[in-house]
Amino acid sequence: MILGRNDQRCSDTMFLEFLVWFLLLGLRSVASQQEDVDFTYNGFRGVNMSLDGLAQITNNGLLMLVNTTNQQVGHAFYPHPLHFRNSSTGNAFSFSTTFVFAIWKLIRFGGPGMAFVIAPSRKFPGALPGNYLGLFNMTTIGKPSDHVIAIEIDTLRNKEFNDIDGSHIGIDINNLKSVQSATASYFSNEQNRRVNISLIDGQPLQLWVEYNGDEKQLNVTLAPINVPKPTIPLLSLKIDLSLFIVDPMFVGFSSTTYVMPVYHFVLGWSFKMNGEARQLNLSQLPELPHLKTHKTRPRLFIILVSVIGASLALISVFIITQFIVKRKKKFAEVLEDWELNYGPHRFKYKDLYIATKGFKDKELLGTGGFGSVYRGVLPTSKTEVAVKRVSHNSRQGEREFIAEIISIGRLRHRNIVPLLGYCRRKEELFLVYDFMPNGSLDKILFDHTKTESMLSWCQRFRIIKSVASALLYLHEEWERVVVHRDVKSSNVLLDKELNGRLGDFGLARLYDHGTNPQTTHVVGTIGYLAPELCGTGQANPSVDVFAFGAFLLEVACGRRPIEPRASEECMVLVDWVILCWSKGTILETGDPKLGFDYDVQEMELVLKLGLLCSHPIPTVRPQMRQVMRYLEREISLPELTPLGLRTAIDDTSFWPSKGFSDVSIWCPYPSSTKTRSSSVVESIVSGGR
Ligand SMILES: *[C@@H]1O[C@H](CO)[C@@H](O)[C@H](O)[C@H]1NC(C)=O
Ligand SMILES: *[C@@H]1O[C@H](CO)[C@@H](O)[C@H](O)[C@H]1NC(C)=O
Numbered sequence: 001m002i003l004g005r006n007d008q009r010c011s012d013t014m015f016l017e018f019l020v021w022f023l024l025l026g027l028r029s030v031a032s033q034q035e036d037v038d039f040t041y042n043g044f045r046g047v048n049m050s051l052d053g054l055a056q057i058t059n060n061g062l063l064m065l066v067n068t069t070n071q072q073v074g075h076a077f078y079p080h081p082l083h084f085r086n087s088s089t090g091n092a093f094s095f096s097t098t099f100v101f102a103i104w105k106l107i108r109f110g111g112p113g114m115a116f117v118i119a120p121s122r123k124f125p126g127a128l129p130g131n132y133l134g135l136f137n138m139t140t141i142g143k144p145s146d147h148v149i150a151i152e153i154d155t156l157r158n159k160e161f162n163d164i165d166g167s168h169i170g171i172d173i174n175n176l177k178s179v180q181s182a183t184a185s186y187f188s189n190e191q192n193r194r195v196n197i198s199l200i201d202g203q204p205l206q207l208w209v210e211y212n213g214d215e216k217q218l219n220v221t222l223a224p225i226n227v228p229k230p231t232i233p234l235l236s237l238k239i240d241l242s243l244f245i246v247d248p249m250f251v252g253f254s255s256t257t258y259v260m261p262v263y264h265f266v267l268g269w270s271f272k273m274n275g276e277a278r279q280l281n282l283s284q285l286p287e288l289p290h291l292k293t294h295k296t297r298p299r300l301f302i303i304l305v306s307v308i309g310a311s312l313a314l315i316s317v318f319i320i321t322q323f324i325v326k327r328k329k330k331f332a333e334v335l336e337d338w339e340l341n342y343g344p345h346r347f348k349y350k351d352l353y354i355a356t357k358g359f360k361d362k363e364l365l366g367t368g369g370f371g372s373v374y375r376g377v378l379p380t381s382k383t384e385v386a387v388k389r390v391s392h393n394s395r396q397g398e399r400e401f402i403a404e405i406i407s408i409g410r411l412r413h414r415n416i417v418p419l420l421g422y423c424r425r426k427e428e429l430f431l432v433y434d435f436m437p438n439g440s441l442d443k444i445l446f447d448h449t450k451t452e453s454m455l456s457w458c459q460r461f462r463i464i465k466s467v468a469s470a471l472l473y474l475h476e477e478w479e480r481v482v483v484h485r486d487v488k489s490s491n492v493l494l495d496k497e498l499n500g501r502l503g504d505f506g507l508a509r510l511y512d513h514g515t516n517p518q519t520t521h522v523v524g525t526i527g528y529l530a531p532e533l534c535g536t537g538q539a540n541p542s543v544d545v546f547a548f549g550a551f552l553l554e555v556a557c558g559r560r561p562i563e564p565r566a567s568e569e570c571m572v573l574v575d576w577v578i579l580c581w582s583k584g585t586i587l588e589t590g591d592p593k594l595g596f597d598y599d600v601q602e603m604e605l606v607l608k609l610g611l612l613c614s615h616p617i618p619t620v621r622p623q624m625r626q627v628m629r630y631l632e633r634e635i636s637l638p639e640l641t642p643l644g645l646r647t648a649i650d651d652t653s654f655w656p657s658k659g660f661s662d663v664s665i666w667c668p669y670p671s672s673t674k675t676r677s678s679s680v681v682e683s684i685v686s687g688g689r
């Protein structure tokens with residue numbers, strides 16, 4: 001059965017061979033017959049492959065792992081399980097495989113590549129497209145129980161996985177951080193040197209993966225198809241695969257798309273267990289469709305120019321038109337009629353794409369729970385902007401979502417980072433803000449590499465006042481009451497003159513409409529979340545005041561509201577400040593980086609005001625108008641004692657759920673389930689959202 005499945009060339013002689021073989025070895029068990037699985041597909045027409053996702057076999061026999069649909073995966077596996085392990089010795093068998101593949105990307109930073117995979121299953125439930133290559137997700141990656149061995153053909157540099165560059169081959173074991181990797185290249189016997197290969201220009205390339213079970217040696221070799229197999233492999237790794245495999249395993253390919261058009265093809269594939277895979281017959285491989293827009297081969301090019309210059313001109317016109325058509329498609333956006341009314345706020349995706357150089361890693365300013373922020377320069381006006389890219393899958397409330405953005409776009413205050421506009425495209429939303437050259441306050445405040453503060457007390461006090469006035473504007477001075485809901489130092493940005501400006505506007509609020517899987521229901525950031533939110537989830541301005549209190553303490557003390565690594569006493573900033581206050585040493589909580597270089601009265605005011613704003617009972621918290629007056633020293637703080645605060649905090653009857661009393665109450669969870677709370681705690685430990 002095994003040989004019969006071999007390929008389309010099941011001729012009479014082969015049938016005879018099969019008969020003889022069967023008679024000779026007829027008594028072997030089914031399992032041991034499978035040891036010598038051997039197949040060669042010179043093209044996939046009529047071949048039984050197990051396909052899922054975007055993977056399909058084209059009419060002319062190409063295995064097309066993915067087409068140009070964004071953010072999808074494609075898997076193509078040999079349908080039968082293979083025994084990779086000698087059941088008596090437990091060792092992994094030797095195997096050898098080779099395949100010809102072609103990757104075509106419209107632009108360099110298109111998609112993340114593909115992989116040859118050996119895995120215990122043909123299905124990868126929950127696996128993500130894009131960087132995860134359709135093999136893992138955040139939870140499954142890196143687990144020894146994955147038993148996934150992959151040879152990645154990676155066309156994107158992913159810093160998360162320590163990728164060496166944007167064009168490499170890597171050996172991956174249960175992870176996308178390769179055990180070994182190398183820039184895509186081959187050793188040219190002729191030139192006696194390594195020659196780099198482009199993985200993405202649609203040229204067919206051949207890859208060999210060979211494992212010697214006795215020597216525990218895994219070799220991976222790459223070459224263009226017009227070059228004989230190089231004598232020196234690209235990757236050569238001593239590794240005992242028996243440590244990673246289970247029995248049985250499946251072999252095949254996994255591939256994914258990201259945001260730009262990309263095609264991944266396998267033209268032919270040969271595999272043999274316990275022996276050398278048969279050579280592919282290159283002349284029989286199916287033809288690739290004409291996708292090439294990248295390169296014309298130079299010699300051909302010269303001939304064309306000299307012989308038929310005129311037709312070349314015609315061809316280029318044709319190519320250009322095609323390119324323009326493709327480009328149009330590439331930059332396709334989601335635009336509905338009613339949105340046109342909002343005119344100026346709507347950016348063209350193309351402009352944002354050009355502005356951020358295609359959302360290049362180099363332009364990445366930061367990543368947070370809501371998405372990544374890129375620096376960019378708008379092509380027409382040459383203004384510097386920060387582009388926030390968030391995924392949103394909201395079908396419901398779409399209109400409200402956009403209306404909200406538009407309304408936020410109308411906020412104007414000198415201490416608020418202006419939202420210049422937005423763009424919507426498939427499942428992505430882009431928010432365009434003014435660029436703030438000095439980044440966010442937390443970066444400067446919590447920069448542990450410096451022993452002296454970059455911000456003097458005077459500057460800090462000014463920043464505090466500017467954030468207070470921004471909140472006052474939102475709460476009382478604008479046409480509607482706006483609750484920011486995510487006040488914290490990382491959302492305070494510093495402009496050229498180090499003025500503080502409140503940013504990331506209303507995103508928390510927006511996410512009530514659209515839902516972000518990572519932050520559903522977690523509106524705001526732990527350590528800044530007012531306790532009453534646990535119960536009602538209703539946001540009113542006093543929620544911002546609470547967070548502003550936490551922010552005041554952060555700025556004065558130079559540390560985060562919750563420091564999981566600190567001693568128990570100091571872990572929760574508020575508790576610690578109250579404790580020091582009751583001992584009469586409140587000033588000791590001031591940021592050590594300031595030395596003694598601060599105004600004692602102002603410092604004391606900020607610390608106590610921080611505590612007052614963070615009062616657990618909403619009605620005790622001052623309103624922003626009052627806060628401004630305290631800061632301007634127009635009025636003095638109300639009577640407040642450390643003991644009174646402590647009692648209020650300890651009054652657990654206030655808490656919506658008694659269950660919270662055994663958790664630090666300054667760290668309320670948005671839902672009372674254990675699982676969520678642990679994930680939230682993890683997110684604090686890993687440095688916030
Ligand atoms: C890609 O393939 C999928 C599944 O075969 C199909 O539904 C989709 O329309 C194709 N997309 C393009 C752009 O060809
Ligand atoms: C990852 O996939 C597993 C298995 O399907 C699933 O249980 C888990 O929820 C997924 N995790 C994420 C973060 O998507």
Ligand SMILES: *[C@@H]1O[C@H](CO)[C@@H](O)[C@H](O)[C@H]1NC(C)=O
Binds near residue numbers: 165183194195196
């Ligand atoms: C091949 O690529 C590597 C990595 O990008 C680069 O360092 C090297 O100089 C390239 N070699 C040649 C011959 O172009």
